[in-house]
Amino acid sequence: MPSNKRIPVMEIFGPTVQGEGMVIGRKTMFVRTAGCDYSCSWCDSAFTWDGSGKEDIRMLTAFEIIEKLKEIGGNTFEHVTISGGNPALLPQLGEFVDELHKQNISVALETQGSRWQDWFWSIDELTLSPKPPSSGMKTDWSKLDEIVSKLNRKSTSFCLKTVVFDEDDLEYATYVHLRYPMVPFYLQAGNGNLQETEPQLMLPYLLERYEWLIEKVMPNQDLKRVHVLPQLHTWVWGNKKGV
Ligand code: SF4
Numbered sequence: 004m005p006s007n008k009r010i011p012v013m014e015i016f017g018p019t020v021q022g023e024g025m026v027i028g029r030k031t032m033f034v035r036t037a038g039c040d041y042s043c044s045w046c047d048s049a050f051t052w053d054g055s056g057k058e059d060i061r062m063l064t065a066f067e068i069i070e071k072l073k074e075i076g077g078n079t080f081e082h083v084t085i086s087g088g089n090p091a092l093l094p095q096l097g098e099f100v101d102e103l104h105k106q107n108i109s110v111a112l113e114t115q116g117s118r119w120q121d122w123f124w125s126i127d128e129l130t131l132s133p134k135p136p137s138s139g140m141k142t143d144w145s146k147l148d149e150i151v152s153k154l155n156r157k158s159t160s161f162c163l164k165t166v167v168f169d170e171d172d173l174e175y176a177t178y179v180h181l182r183y184p185m186v187p188f189y190l191q192a193g194n195g196n197l198q199e200t201e202p203q204l205m206l207p208y209l210l211e212r213y214e215w216l217i218e219k220v221m222p223n224q225d226l227k228r229v230h231v232l233p234q235l236h237t238w239v240w241g242n243k244k245g246v
Contacts, residue, residue, distance in 0.1 A: 008095035009062040011037040013051050013088065015071050016245045018080045022236025024130045024189050025162040026111050031082040032072050036096070039088045040117055043138035045168070047197055047242065051088035065099035069106070084111040089118065097122030115140075116147045123154060129161035130189075133179055135172035137193070144182075151183055162186060167216055168193035177225045189230045192216045194237055202241040209237055 017032035037060045039052040050056030063071070072083065083103055090096055091114040100110050100122050109127040116131035123129055133147060134140040154161050163186050165176040172193070180188045192212040199205045213233040220226050240246045 007064050009064055010093060010095055011060050012063050012068060013037040013056060013059055014245055015075060018076050019246055021084055022234055023191060024164045026128050027232060027235055029082055031084045032076050032080050033084050033086060034068060036087045036090045036093060038092050040092060041115060041140050043134055043140055045195060065102045068099060069102060082109050086113045089114055091118040091120055094120055100125045116150050117143060119150050124157045124159055127160060129159060130164050132164040135165055135175040137168040137172050162189055164189040164191055166191045166193045168195060173219055180229060181225060189232055190216060190220060191232050191234060194234055197242055200241045200243050202239055205241045206238060209233060
């Protein structure tokens with residue numbers, strides 16, 4: 004019997020295309036939860052944790068979120084991405100994931116890999132994105148080791164993704180890949196231009212950052228089995244929220 008545990012939800016939107024990582028280009032709905040245990044210097048969703056969006060937080064049950072997803076997306080989707088903030092702070096999300104599965108909807112999750120939840124095992128595509136030095140955050144490697152090993156134990160489909168802004172980040176990304184060489188690895192060009200909302204004004208910058216990353220990764224002998232991606236949705240929508 005489902006409980007009435009409530010989930011702090013910041014945004015529900017879609018369908019749209021996933022702009023990042025292992026499911027890039029996939030048609031999906033987004034559920035963005037509130038709250039994060041990090042405070043990355045370049046966070047593009049700081050409104051989920053810095054207090055600026057607190058009026059928009061709604062405490063919803065799993066059923067209410069699904070109702071809302073259907074109200075917005077109708078019968079046009081079969082995939083939901085849970086993002087944040089850090090959704091891994093919320094043990095009560097397991098019930099939401101189970102309910103989506105019962106309705107034949109698959110579920111992706113994005114989290115930085117600082118906390119474990121048993122419902123990770125039920126996620127169809129899980130992205131762990133440890134944060135590089137430019138974020139100002141420190142990675143808890145033993146926690147990340149534990150999460151990776153638990154996911155491997157049950158053959159969960161997951162990947163690692165690191166955003167790269169500069170040489171130090173690239174070194175960090177290389178370390179992540181060498182520490183977990185068998186986990187599919189994505190390097191993503193960082194977006195340091197968070198104010199611009201006009202994609203056509205941002206594109207030259209984003210292209211330059213993507214090219215820079217490609218040029219760095221191609222000759223790197225430690226980065227062979229990797230994917231190099233831009234943050235696709237910023238090419239189309241800039242930094243607009245809710246798309
Ligand atoms: Fe923002 Fe993600 Fe960093 Fe949290 S972990 S502060 S949501 S970028």
